[in-house]
Amino acid sequence: MDKIEEVVDKVVKGEIELHKVDEILDANAAMVARRLAIERITGKGLPSIGSTIIDYAEIKDRNAENVIGATQIPLGVAGPVLIEGDYARGGFLVPLATTEGALIASVNRGMKVLRLSGYVKTKIIRDGMTRAPVFSFDSAIEAYSFSAWVKENFETIRKVAERTTSHGKLKSVEPFQLGNNVWIRFEFDTGDAMGMNMVTVAAEAVSSFLEERFPGARCVAVSGNMCSDKKQSVTNELLGRGKTVVAEALIPSEVIEKNLRTTAEKIEETNLKKNWLGGARAGTLFQFNAHFANVIAAIFIATGQDVAQVVESSTGYTWVENRSGNLYISVTLPSLEVGTVGGGTRLPTQREALSIMGVDGGGDPPGSKARKFAEIVSAAVLAGELNLLSALSTRELGKAHMRLGRGIKL
Numbered sequence: 001m002d003k004i005e006e007v008v009d010k011v012v013k014g015e016i017e018l019h020k021v022d023e024i025l026d027a028n029a030a031m032v033a034r035r036l037a038i039e040r041i042t043g044k045g046l047p048s049i050g051s052t053i054i055d056y057a058e059i060k061d062r063n064a065e066n067v068i069g070a071t072q073i074p075l076g077v078a079g080p081v082l083i084e085g086d087y088a089r090g091g092f093l094v095p096l097a098t099t100e101g102a103l104i105a106s107v108n109r110g111m112k113v114l115r116l117s118g119y120v121k122t123k124i125i126r127d128g129m130t131r132a133p134v135f136s137f138d139s140a141i142e143a144y145s146f147s148a149w150v151k152e153n154f155e156t157i158r159k160v161a162e163r164t165t166s167h168g169k170l171k172s173v174e175p176f177q178l179g180n181n182v183w184i185r186f187e188f189d190t191g192d193a194m195g196m197n198m199v200t201v202a203a204e205a206v207s208s209f210l211e212e213r214f215p216g217a218r219c220v221a222v223s224g225n226m227c228s229d230k231k232q233s234v235t236n237e238l239l240g241r242g243k244t245v246v247a248e249a250l251i252p253s254e255v256i257e258k259n260l261r262t263t264a265e266k267i268e269e270t271n272l273k274k275n276w277l278g279g280a281r282a283g284t285l286f287q288f289n290a291h292f293a294n295v296i297a298a299i300f301i302a303t304g305q306d307v308a309q310v311v312e313s314s315t316g317y318t319w320v321e322n323r324s325g326n327l328y329i330s331v332t333l334p335s336l337e338v339g340t341v342g343g344g345t346r347l348p349t350q351r352e353a354l355s356i357m358g359v360d361g362g363g364d365p366p367g368s369k370a371r372k373f374a375e376i377v378s379a380a381v382l383a384g385e386l387n388l389l390s391a392l393s394t395r396e397l398g399k400a401h402m403r404l405g406r407g408i409k410l
């Protein structure tokens with residue numbers, strides 16, 4: 001019996017935990033052994049899951065545990081979209097990974113219309129990744145003194161934080177108090193990284209330092225939910241998280257009529273009554289848009305972003321004005337969390353997808369690639385909004401999805 005078979009046998013018999021296989025076999029052999037064991041246990045063949053170009057030696061201890069293979073998702077491109085931003089300048093093809101038929105066509109048509117109208121303008125209006133540990137005290141008075149000290153001693157705290165990272169720069173500290181508890185919301189410039197590991201490590205170092213400085217302080221959790229990571233929150237909406245980005249364009253009436261078969265007036269009414277009034281009636285929080293999540297999720301999957309952060313990255317607002325038949329449209333994304341280094345961006349297909357947009361790896365200066373990427377994402381979101389609002393205004397949504405979602409020609 002070869003070594004892999006021997007390990008598979010032991011896993012099936014319950015003598016070895018799945019994750020312990022990594023201690024016996026090299027990463028790629030361990031991945032195969034786990035998959036074979038699961039095939040035996042479930043009686044299901046998993047050759048598709050096992051068929052992958054990923055080198056598990058590169059993944060182990062970095063991106064996933066108990067790995068048995070990979071999931072594959074179709075990848076398409078939309079564009080080019082023309083952008084005149086501070087970092088993204090020129091035409092960009094945007095990779096989108098999705099299983100929703102008509103989505104890429106939707107963004108593609110939106111980009112075509114934007115292209116025919118000139119350049120999308122983009123602006124990053126703030127940038128910073130946050131972590132907010134929660135500290136507990138015996139009394140609210142102690143908690144208040146702690147908050148005051150933290151605010152007055154930014155420079156000391158910055159030095160402690162920045163010892164843990166060469167790219168992370170502490171930008172601000174903001175205390176929030178509830179009774180005898182205090183959350184310190186640290187905000188960092190994280191260069192080209194999305195930055196969650198970076199700011200967590202730095203926040204842990206500062207928390208230990210503060211506990212030493214204030215014997216009455218107890219850090220209950222390094223993430224106290226006022227960060228707020230992978231959750232929507234008023235804090236994120238007002239103060240921002242990751243990058244706060246705006247993209248805008250002006251679409252001439254003839255471009256709308258010829259390519260979208262609708263008018264600025266109809267798109268404006270659809271935006272007001274669907275995105276805003278419908279959103280208000282439904283009690284929607286922070287998502288007065290049509291489908292930011294579609295575009296954000298597809299780009300996140302394609303480029304190795306943390307997909308759980310679609311939760312707050314897809315919050316935001318679509319604003320439309322009928323300007324004498326021409327259409328002004330903008331999207332505002334308060335919490336777009338993206339990186340071009342770190343996390344899943346190092347995986348092979350994800351890195352290639354980033355390279356299509358010229359945003360793979362670190363920028364010079366650091367931070368410039370992640371900001372360029374954020375501007376491209378905002379332009380893609382704008383294209384998706386413009387197109388879906390148009391398709392809804394002409395009642396083409398169902399038809400499009402019959403054709404591109406079910407393969408039925410009407």
Ligand SMILES: CC(C)(COP(=O)([O-])OP(=O)([O-])OC[C@H]1O[C@@H](n2cnc3c(N)ncnc32)[C@H](O)[C@@H]1OP(=O)([O-])[O-])[C@@H](O)C(=O)NCCC(=O)NCCSC(=O)C[C@@](C)(O)CC(=O)[O-]
Pocket residue numbers: 100102103104105106107108109110112259290291294387388391396397400401404
């Ligand atoms: C599907 C279209 C674009 C057809 O649009 P069309 O105008 O009927 O098609 P067309 O054949 O005349 O092509 C026009 C352009 O569309 C693009 N296009 C056309 N076909 C393709 C294709 N196969 N692949 C790539 N691009 C395509 C392409 O840019 C093309 O221009 P060309 O390059 O030919 O000069 C249109 O009907 C449409 O956009 N429909 C809406 C679909 C949509 O937006 N779906 C989004 C997902 S819906 C959802 O998930 C969220 C939701 C709706 O529930 C949220 C909510 O509640 O609002």
Ligand SMILES: NC(=O)C1=CN([C@@H]2O[C@H](COP(=O)(O)OP(=O)(O)OC[C@H]3O[C@@H](n4cnc5c(N)ncnc54)[C@H](OP(=O)(O)O)[C@@H]3O)[C@@H](O)[C@H]2O)C=CC1
Pocket residue numbers: 164165166167168190191192193194195196197198199200229306339341342343344361362363366367
């Ligand atoms: N720990 C947590 O609480 C959470 C973690 N995550 C996960 O965190 C990961 C993302 O964390 P993140 O910190 O972005 O990535 P990584 O942990 O992968 O770290 C990024 C690294 O890149 C280095 N680096 C090299 N060049 C640059 C550059 N140009 N700009 C910035 N950094 C550079 C940084 O070094 P240096 O720091 O020395 O400067 C840092 O070590 C994802 O996998 C995500 O899923 C998500 C949510 C929560």
